[in-house]
Amino acid sequence: MFIDQSSGVPALPVSAGRHEQAAPLRLRRLAALLGGGLMVGTVLFFLVLPTLLIVPMSLSQTDYLQFPPRGLTMDWYRTFFGDPDWMAATWFSFKIAIATTLSATVVGTMTSLALVRGKLPFKNTLLAMSLGPMIVPHIVLGVALYLVFSPLQLTGSFTGFLVAHTVLAVPYVVITVSASLQRFDPTLELAALSCGANRVQAFFRIVLPNIAPGIFAASVFAFLASFDEATVAFFISDINGKSIGRKMFEDIDFNLTPVIAAASTTFVGLSLLLMALAHIFGQPNDRR
Amino acid sequence: MRQPQPSTRSCWPRARSMRSYAPAVSWILVAPAIAILAIGFLYPLLRLIMLSLSAGPSATYGRLLREPLYATVLASSIVTAVSVTFACIVLGYPVALAMARLRKRAAALTTACVLIPLWTSVLIRSYAWIVLLQRNGLINSLLIAEGLTQGPIKLLYTQGAVILAMTHVLLPFAILPIFSILRAVPNDYVRAAHSLGAGKVKAFFLVTLPLSLPGVFAGAILCFVLALGFYITPALVGGPESMMMASLIGQQTTVLLDWPFAAALSTVLLAITLLIVVAFRKSLSFSKGLSSVY
Numbered sequence: 001m002f003i004d005q006s007s008g009v010p011a012l013p014v015s016a017g018r019h020e021q022a023a024p025l026r027l028r029r030l031a032a033l034l035g036g037g038l039m040v041g042t043v044l045f046f047l048v049l050p051t052l053l054i055v056p057m058s059l060s061q062t063d064y065l066q067f068p069p070r071g072l073t074m075d076w077y078r079t080f081f082g083d084p085d086w087m088a089a090t091w092f093s094f095k096i097a098i099a100t101t102l103s104a105t106v107v108g109t110m111t112s113l114a115l116v117r118g119k120l121p122f123k124n125t126l127l128a129m130s131l132g133p134m135i136v137p138h139i140v141l142g143v144a145l146y147l148v149f150s151p152l153q154l155t156g157s158f159t160g161f162l163v164a165h166t167v168l169a170v171p172y173v174v175i176t177v178s179a180s181l182q183r184f185d186p187t188l189e190l191a192a193l194s195c196g197a198n199r200v201q202a203f204f205r206i207v208l209p210n211i212a213p214g215i216f217a218a219s220v221f222a223f224l225a226s227f228d229e230a231t232v233a234f235f236i237s238d239i240n241g242k243s244i245g246r247k248m249f250e251d252i253d254f255n256l257t258p259v260i261a262a263a264s265t266t267f268v269g270l271s272l273l274l275m276a277l278a279h280i281f282g283q284p285n286d287r288r
Numbered sequence: 289m290r291q292p293q294p295s296t297r298s299c300w301p302r303a304r305s306m307r308s309y310a311p312a313v314s315w316i317l318v319a320p321a322i323a324i325l326a327i328g329f330l331y332p333l334l335r336l337i338m339l340s341l342s343a344g345p346s347a348t349y350g351r352l353l354r355e356p357l358y359a360t361v362l363a364s365s366i367v368t369a370v371s372v373t374f375a376c377i378v379l380g381y382p383v384a385l386a387m388a389r390l391r392k393r394a395a396a397l398t399t400a401c402v403l404i405p406l407w408t409s410v411l412i413r414s415y416a417w418i419v420l421l422q423r424n425g426l427i428n429s430l431l432i433a434e435g436l437t438q439g440p441i442k443l444l445y446t447q448g449a450v451i452l453a454m455t456h457v458l459l460p461f462a463i464l465p466i467f468s469i470l471r472a473v474p475n476d477y478v479r480a481a482h483s484l485g486a487g488k489v490k491a492f493f494l495v496t497l498p499l500s501l502p503g504v505f506a507g508a509i510l511c512f513v514l515a516l517g518f519y520i521t522p523a524l525v526g527g528p529e530s531m532m533m534a535s536l537i538g539q540q541t542t543v544l545l546d547w548p549f550a551a552a553l554s555t556v557l558l559a560i561t562l563l564i565v566v567a568f569r570k571s572l573s574f575s576k577g578l579s580s581v582y
Contacts, residue, residue, distance in 0.1 A: 029488070040386045043379045044401040047459060050416030051408050053426075057419055103324075111321040117307070118314025128569075130321055133329055135565050137517020139534045140554040143541060144332035147339060147551070167328040170321060186307045193306055199313070228409035231519045235541070248411045252418065252524055261419075264412040271407050 051268055058261035076262035086263060089247035093227055096158065096243065100165040100226035105219040107166065108173025109211075115174070116181040127174075134171040141168075142235035149236055156241025164232050169222035176221060180214025217282030220274045228271070333558065340551035348552035358536075358553075365532040368450060368522075369515035375455040376462035376511045377504060383459075384466035384503070385496075388473075406460040414524040417453040418444060421525070445527035453525045458514055462507035469503025470496070505571045513561050533557045 061071035080086050111130055114120060133141065145164050146155065154160035184207065192202040208215075230245030237246035244267070251260050309317070340348050352358045387398045405413060420426050421443040428440040443449060473496060481491035519534035526535065533553065540550035565572065 040382050043383050047405050048401050050413050053416050107320045110317040114314040114317035118309045119311045120314045129325055137557055137561055139519040139537050140558045143550055143554050144336040147335050148332045163328040166324055190306055224407050230411050252415050260415055268408055275407055
């Protein structure tokens with residue numbers, strides 16, 4: 001496996017005197033490096049294996065789950081894209097995820113500006129509160145939101161999901177945008193102000209372009225945080241409004257077919273595409 | 289805008305104050321977040337706590353204390369969370385070290401391998417483990433083909449499956465904080481250790497490892513807290529004997545429909561989580577883990 005070999009490269013510069021070593025010592029070091037590489041390689045294999053496994057599963061001809069698959073077919077993709085239930089859940093989740101991305105990115109960026117650059121009392125409390133949804137167990141939040149949404153008939157509704165998922169996505173935006181704001185040199189903004197720009201002009205002309213990569217990465221995280229979310233969605237879905245998370249949970253629990261693999265492959269492909277975009281366009285300028 | 293004062297002395301404090309936004313602007317910026325968190329986060333949690341007390345504390349919290357089943361579930365949740373945390377740290381540390389020490393391309397590849405599962409739905413990963421671990425799954429076929437077992441052995445719906453799948457889900461949360469601390473350890477320290485005669489192993493154990501312990505600690509707490517409240521993975525790959533707090537809450541709400549009791553269980557889980565986070569808030573700087581790699 002090529003991962004092993006690449007991780008076997010000695011990373012530290014070896015001090016000059018150590019090149020003249022006895023052969024057994026050098027062999028021992030080589031063995032240690034190979035061992036370390038093998039260990040890291042195994043863990044990485046463990047990390048990516050389940051994701052990779054879904055692709056051949058989704059092409060399998062058998063209608064029960066089998067690996068390795070016998071024969072290749074696109075039937076499961078046809079079923080997935082032709083099934084009104086799957087499609088309804090997919091579009092519902094898409095709409096929610098896009099709306100969540102917009103609201104969480106705007107709200108989270110504003111919060112980051114206030115927390116990093118603003119003058120506020122209880123800054124730490126505000127930071128803790130905005131990161132809270134990341135730490136509170138999702139099942140607790142799911143039950144709590146159900147209790148509030150159910151009497152208001154917001155379960156299974158676009159509004160209900162938008163509120164819940166915005167709450168869940170804001171922490172990712174706050175973390176990412178705060179980090180790029182902290183890297184941004186505020187004297188650049190001062191320069192703009194002393195050149196006669198007002199705060200708003202300075203923000204849109206100077207600050208925003210500089211933190212744009214961070215905001216873009218944050219919006220990708222917000223999209224995925226909403227689209228991949230399953231626990232809260234499990235509680236606030238109902239028969240008429242079902243997110244893709246709830247639909248997949250039900251199918252994995254009761255109706256295990258390779259259609260799930262086809263759906264999973266589609267969504268993993270989407271995630272990878274978005275992550276690649278975040279990586280390409282979300283790099284801070286100073287690192288490029 | 290007012291003209292800057294002629295005296296440079298009086299200019300300084302003003303310049304410094306321009307670095308930050310005025311309080312009024314700051315409040316306007318933070319207002320939407322406060323509003324949405326109040327509606328979608330704080331108020332629902334408050335309602336949950338109130339519901340748990342609505343039938344009188346003895347009916348809900350008293351029942352939690354009276355029936356030994358619930359203490360058992362709490363204990364088994366903690367045991368599972370500790371096992372998962374331990375596995376995550378032991379498996380994650382070498383990967384974090386590789387990410388921090390490897391050359392550019394190899395490090396990028398390693399980082400990708402860590403980030404891909406992080407942004408793959410927990411559902412999809414649990415599903416993949418079901419495929420791997422089921423009776424006629426890949427692992428059983430391999431075991432039979434190698435002659436290690438006669439027939440398929442039960443791997444799925446066990447405590448082992450829960451720990452394995454949860455370790456897989458939470459591993460990136462252990463790796464990223466360790467990585468961010470390791471990256472900040474100056475290479476000069478290790479070089480200094482080498483020049484003082486320490487070998488690679490000695491330099492690692494005396495210099496790198498102790499300096500990276502804050503990251504290990506942060507990763508461990510993050511993993512533990514997330515593992516304690518995990519619902520999806522144990523619900524899908526676990527069996528009846530691997531009941532966790534979250535599964536119990538799920539059962540109370542979806543099967544038994546005992547909402548006040550489910551609210552009490554949720555409140556207990558929330559309280560434990562918040563206690564841990566508040567107690568270790570110093571070592572948990574969440575921003576480190578995620579912002580270091582994107």
